[in-house]
Amino acid sequence: MAVLETPYLDLLAKIINEGDFKGDRTGTGTKSIFGAQMRFDLSKGFPLITTKRVPFGLIKSELLWFLRGDTNIRFLLEHNNHIWDEWAFKRYVESPDYHGPDMTDFGNRQLHDPEFKAVYQEQMAAFTEKVLQDANFAKKYGSLGDVYGAQWRHWQKREGGTIDQIQDVIDQIKSNPNSRRLIVSAWNPEDVPTSALPPCHTLFQFYVNNGKLSVQLYQRSGDMFLGIPFNIASYSLLLSLIARETGLEVGEFIHTIGDAHIYSNHFEQVKEQLSRKPFDSPKLWLNPDKKFITDFEMDDIKVLDYQHHATIKAPVAV
Numbered sequence: 673m674a675v676l677e678t679p680y681l682d683l684l685a686k687i688i689n690e691g692d693f694k695g696d697r698t699g700t701g702t703k704s705i706f707g708a709q710m711r712f713d714l715s716k717g718f719p720l721i722t723t724k725r726v727p728f729g730l731i732k733s734e735l736l737w738f739l740r741g742d743t744n745i746r747f748l749l750e751h752n753n754h755i756w757d758e759w760a761f762k763r764y765v766e767s768p769d770y771h772g773p774d775m776t777d778f779g780n781r782q783l784h785d786p787e788f789k790a791v792y793q794e795q796m797a798a799f800t801e802k803v804l805q806d807a808n809f810a811k812k813y814g815s816l817g818d819v820y821g822a823q824w825r826h827w828q829k830r831e832g833g834t835i836d837q838i839q840d841v842i843d844q845i846k847s848n849p850n851s852r853r854l855i856v857s858a859w860n861p862e863d864v865p866t867s868a869l870p871p872c873h874t875l876f877q878f879y880v881n882n883g884k885l886s887v888q889l890y891q892r893s894g895d896m897f898l899g900i901p902f903n904i905a906s907y908s909l910l911l912s913l914i915a916r917e918t919g920l921e922v923g924e925f926i927h928t929i930g931d932a933h934i935y936s937n938h939f940e941q942v943k944e945q946l947s948r949k950p951f952d953s954p955k956l957w958l959n960p961d962k963k964f965i966t967d968f969e970m971d972d973i974k975v976l977d978y979q980h981h982a983t984i985k986a987p988v989a990v
Contacts, residue, residue, distance in 0.1 A: 679710035717953035741825030849880035886923035
């Protein structure tokens with residue numbers, strides 16, 4: 673067993689100690705560095721962060737959602753996954769169909785106004801319940817636009833039709849493993865203005881060597897405390913699933929980040945996390961009877977021996 677999260681903890685400490693203060697789209701403010709890289713050897717374990725609890729169920733349901741080509745939060749809500757709710761809700765409250773209490777700047781107002789937070793939670797609960805119960809409402813307001821699933825599985829071609837980038841890259845790994853074009857892109861400039869959240873993890877490239885499959889992700893923007901632990905686990909799981917389908921062993925997950933930042937309202941939480949001693953990383957279990965990524969369901973994917981410290985809560989900047 674090994675501690676795989678050391679590169680992540682080292683980068684957190686570097687940003688806290690050496691990062692530059694920057695403004696940002698959300699108005700929260702960050703400490704940031706530009707151009708960072710972490711490497712994780714998946715042959716030694718699965719890099720699910722142990723210095724705080726990271727809910728793996730959310731990670732695998734989100735990845736399966738991406739791999740289905742889905743962009744509507746209804747599937748996530750059916751699996752009790754609420755990590756995309758805020759962006760769908762934001763689009764709804766900015767629409768002419770919303771007639772409830774003022775939700776302007778709801779992300780930051782929750783931090784300072786307990787009464788508003790209660791109203792927000794009530795409105796959000798009503799919104800997600802309506803997405804679950806009303807198919808027409810879900811179609812209109814549960815959709816996030818052409819986010820990851822759309823770009824991965826049905827990229828729109830200029831002349832009509834779509835490209836399934838995931839299937840294409842799997843086929844290429846099998847037929848031409850030495851290719852330097854084993855690339856999937858989520859960044860489609862035409863779709864950025866209409867997406868609820870333009871892709872943060874924008875491009876990933878596979879590499880085959882000595883019977884092992886590795887992947888490098890380029891992420892334009894990384895919320896180091898809340899988002900990056902999910903991204904590390906998600907792409908390590910994606911690599912493991914594609915290695916299974918292509919008959920290869922797992923190699924490295926290499927995580928390259930453009931703007932690697934810690935939000936100002938996460939500083940204390942990061943300091944708490946850095947004070948904790950990490951445990952050995954868990955192991956990933958994939959159902960041995962499943963081979964193709966399209967066959968996997970939630971129960972076919974588990975982490976074993978996941979020992980972790982307590983959850984550390986922090987607000988999402990929207």
